[in-house]
Amino acid sequence: MDAKSLEVLRILENNGRTDIPTIAKMVNLGEDAVSAIIRQLETDNIILNYQAVVDWSKARESEGVTAMIDVKVTPQRGVGFDEVAERIYRFPEVQALYLMSGAYDLAVVIEGETMSEIAAFVSEKLSTLDEVLSTTTHFQLKTYKHDGVVFAEPKTDSRNVVSP
């Protein structure tokens, strides 16, 4: 990939709302050229989506529950882990799914309103899949940092307002 596309990607990864005129100025290209780059990145499925990083604990009374579940599975002949992975990631509750090296196979990140909702998902949907051998569920207690963003209070500029 060319250097300008990579630069545009880094800008958008850092702030997906950076508008095209701004990006154009930042990378010294015309707005049309930047639009074309972004369209191409989208067409190639390199940019898949644009989302906000939300601190839900500040947005509503119940901040919901997030769990990370370690899942051991039996891989299937011919398709390996992909088929069972698909059966798991199709569930809308599943926010993220990764194939892992090490002591277990799949890491499932799941969000729900309550702990019992998640418990129900694990016992009724996940564990009952034929390929699933075992699950270990970890509930997330607090988010310090997510997707590179620190969830503490926004940092204030402590520098002197004018300096040589």
Next chain:
Amino acid sequence: MTVKQTSRLSKAVESIQPSGIRRFFDMASTMDDVVSLGVGEPDFSTPWNVCEASIASLERGHTSYTANAGLPELRREIANYMDDRFNAPYDSETEVLVTVGASEALDAATRAIVDPGDEVIIVEPTFVSYAPVVTLAGGVPVPLAVQKEDEFKLTPEALEAAITTRTKAVMICFPNNPTGAVMTESELQKIASVIERHDLLVLSDEIYAELTYDGEHTAFSNLSKMRERTVIISGFSKAFAMTGWRLGFVCGPEDIVGAMLKIHQYAMMCAPTPAQHGALEALRNGRETLERMIESYQQRRNFIVQSFRELGLDCHQPGGAFYAFPNVASSGLNGEAFAEKLLLEEQVAVVPGNVFGGGGEAHVRCSYATSLESIKVAIDRMDRLMQKI
């Protein structure tokens, strides 16, 4: 404040003025909602691996003095860095000195070479401390203003014209604070020829060397016959976002660095030990973070320069550092009046060009070492001011 008191204070101290930046700092610090383009330091925090290395050094009990010249392994890393990065090899034992910021290095280098009455040519506009440092060392600062028409580069003709029989040294700073000007190797070589012909020394402040966006930085000592005549002054503040750590270094010929070491050992003893351990980590494992910061500065430079031009301000493309230096003559005001009006009416802090010496009177220095969001707000407010004028 210039009223002569009784002779309690030294004449040298009485003859120098507090930095002109101070007045703007005092004004801006009393105001709310100020968007500042006046800050001469990175907006990034020091990379965490550097902080962590320094914390770990404290935990391991490394809290005593180091060698006067600095930790031997840090001096070796600095020598390696100068060689790898700028192809400028130095002997870490005799030609490298770790200082308390580049500011101390500048002061010690000046005191090491200046006798009373020696003239030191100061290429302006430039960082505010050069002339006072020369005065305090008993020397005579000779300001040499570079021109906007030359993109704020030093020309051999202008240098030649400023040289007298008393000239001892020239102080230069490229990439430059406040203009952002850089000079190419061939342009610098012409300066070096003049230096050589008149048997002068060069104090080359290369603190912004890493922040060179178009092309490669040339270490002044790398120019033909300049190694024995050049003291390179640099440090960790700007490139590694370590301003508060106060850690700089010099690389130069053995006799001058040796003389500086004498001054440094009596005035400072050594640079702070925890900061030296942090700097070691910065040199060993800081490159990736550094490059991310450089890319970000470069994007903001592109943004701010183009935005200024859209506002109708005449702004040359700064090739380095993190300052844009637009000419504000189109507003009908000089730099100082413009900066004051901008601060009082639109709460945007910039620094008038005249505080950096001659050549910058029609300009203001705008630091883009601040978030893109702040830069956008500042530009909107400047636009509003321009509409009013």
